[in-house]
Amino acid sequence: MSIIVQKFGGTSVANPERIKAAANIAIKTFNQGHQVVLVVSAMSGETNKLIKLCDEMMPSPELREYDSIVSTGEQVTSGLMALSLINLGFKAKSYSGHQVKIETDGAHSKARILNIEDTNLKKDLNNGFIAVVAGFQGIDKKGNITTLGRGGSDTTAVALAAALKAEECQIYTDVDGIYTTDPRVVPEAKKLKSINFEEMLEMASLGSKVLQTRSVEFAGKYKVKLRVLSSFSPNNEGTEINFEEKKNMEDPIISGIAFNRDEAEVNILGVPDMPGIAYQILGPIAEANIDVDVIIQNLGQDGLTDFTFTVQKNDLKRTLKILNEKVKDHIKAREIKCDDEIAKLSIIGVGMKSHVGVASKMFRTLAEEGLNISTISTSEIKISVILEEKSLDKAVKALHKAFDLDKI
Numbered sequence: 001m002s003i004i005v006q007k008f009g010g011t012s013v014a015n016p017e018r019i020k021a022a023a024n025i026a027i028k029t030f031n032q033g034h035q036v037v038l039v040v041s042a043m044s045g046e047t048n049k050l051i052k053l054c055d056e057m058m059p060s061p062e063l064r065e066y067d068s069i070v071s072t073g074e075q076v077t078s079g080l081m082a083l084s085l086i087n088l089g090f091k092a093k094s095y096s097g098h099q100v101k102i103e104t105d106g107a108h109s110k111a112r113i114l115n116i117e118d119t120n121l122k123k124d125l126n127n128g129f130i131a132v133v134a135g136f137q138g139i140d141k142k143g144n145i146t147t148l149g150r151g152g153s154d155t156t157a158v159a160l161a162a163a164l165k166a167e168e169c170q171i172y173t174d175v176d177g178i179y180t181t182d183p184r185v186v187p188e189a190k191k192l193k194s195i196n197f198e199e200m201l202e203m204a205s206l207g208s209k210v211l212q213t214r215s216v217e218f219a220g221k222y223k224v225k226l227r228v229l230s231s232f233s234p235n236n237e238g239t240e241i242n243f244e245e246k247k248n249m250e251d252p253i254i255s256g257i258a259f260n261r262d263e264a265e266v267n268i269l270g271v272p273d274m275p276g277i278a279y280q281i282l283g284p285i286a287e288a289n290i291d292v293d294v295i296i297q298n299l300g301q302d303g304l305t306d307f308t309f310t311v312q313k314n315d316l317k318r319t320l321k322i323l324n325e326k327v328k329d330h331i332k333a334r335e336i337k338c339d340d341e342i343a344k345l346s347i348i349g350v351g352m353k354s355h356v357g358v359a360s361k362m363f364r365t366l367a368e369e370g371l372n373i374s375t376i377s378t379s380e381i382k383i384s385v386i387l388e389e390k391s392l393d394k395a396v397k398a399l400h401k402a403f404d405l406d407k408i
């Protein structure tokens with residue numbers, strides 16, 4: 001019998017009515033003859049509430065305790081979902097991460113899944129149960145509860161689908177698929193029937209929160225059939241992630257715009273311009289398991305240079321602490337500055353590989369809007385710029401129009 005994994009995000013389980021609606025989607029699939037595994041997020045707003053409580057108790061909270069606290073939101077929803085199913089006359093059982101046994105590394109607050117034991121789940125599925133798994137959480141080798149980073153329930157779902165060799169992983173959320181950009185910022189954004197895997201990976205990693213990046217990576221690695229659809233209109237077929245590269249010459253050059261308001265820029269000024277400096281700055285940051293994004297080293301002058309990079313806003317305090325305590329004096333830097341009122345905006349498209357003039361069109365459009373860019377970075381299928389957070393919406397709207405994304 002084929003297995004379908006269905007993941008319901010925060011707004012899809014926001015209250016008892018939404019949980020019942022999600023339960024009915026699962027029941028419909030079950031009644032069609034599939035085995036069903038549900039993955040649930042915390043009810044919307046719950047994770048933020050739990051994070052705030054941690055911060056009130058201890059600024060930059062100790063991460064082992066943070067994980068044991070913020071993982072509780074999902075446990076509540078998984079129990080409620082199981083109750084809802086049982087109340088409707090079905091056999092259902094809730095599972096926390098460690099009950100399934102979703103084994104992760106020990107990187108608290110951003111752990112990676114290493115292994116999933118599927119024996120218990122399979123036994124229950126074969127006995128006619130609908131399994132409800134708490135998303136976002138796992139357990140490390142020492143038995144500590146871990147969490148997978150914001151949006152991590154997507155990754156729980158895709159990883160489970162891979163482990164169980166599910167026929168499909170369906171991500172139910174509050175929009176009916178993947179759009180050319182966030183439809184909450186650009187109402188003219190167009191829903192895509194399918195999206196190329198590489199583009200989806202870029203969209204996610206560049207800030208489109210609709211799927212956690214690691215979930216897309218998992219889908220690519222294990223060829224999990226992945227679809228994003230709305231729990232509010234479940235009959236709409238949503239957007240499918242497709243793994244074959246598009247070859248159609250008529251396809252648009254740019255297929256999406258992503259942005260990220262969660263990054264902050266760090267500038268290290270007056271750094272001696274000599275070999276090994278980048279490593280001396282970024283080494284201690286990597287050791288603290290902080291991800292660094294756009295990295296720019298300016299042209300040196302008089303033996304000195306400036307070094308700029310971005311980190312997630314919630315890693316900024318830790319980053320500054322490391323730089324001030326371990327790096328600044330060591331490398332004899334003049335000053336360390338930061339700016340957390342920035343945003344990163346990226347245009348994405350496989351078509352960029354074979355077209356020129358995309359960057360100049362992007363910069364011309366932003367210039368015509370009078371918007372200032374502080375940093376630019378590019379790869380084969382994307383161009384990213386850093387700008388002031390307050391200009392972001394205007395920039396996204398202008399680029400969406402300039403690249404005719406409202407017409408595809």
Ligand code: ADP
Binds near residue numbers: 009
């Ligand atoms: P969930 O709680 O279901 O996991 P998320 O808030 O994490 O939902 O993700 C869904 C949200 O992603 C949408 O409400 C939308 O605002 C946002 N989003 C950003 N970029 C896109 C995009 N390109 N297409 C669709 N939604 C997007």
Ligand code: ASP
Binds near residue numbers: 009010136152
């Ligand atoms: N509840 C977690 C979060 O808000 C995980 C998730 O919803 O995917 O980030």
Ligand code: MG
Binds near residue numbers: 212
């Ligand atoms: Mg999400």
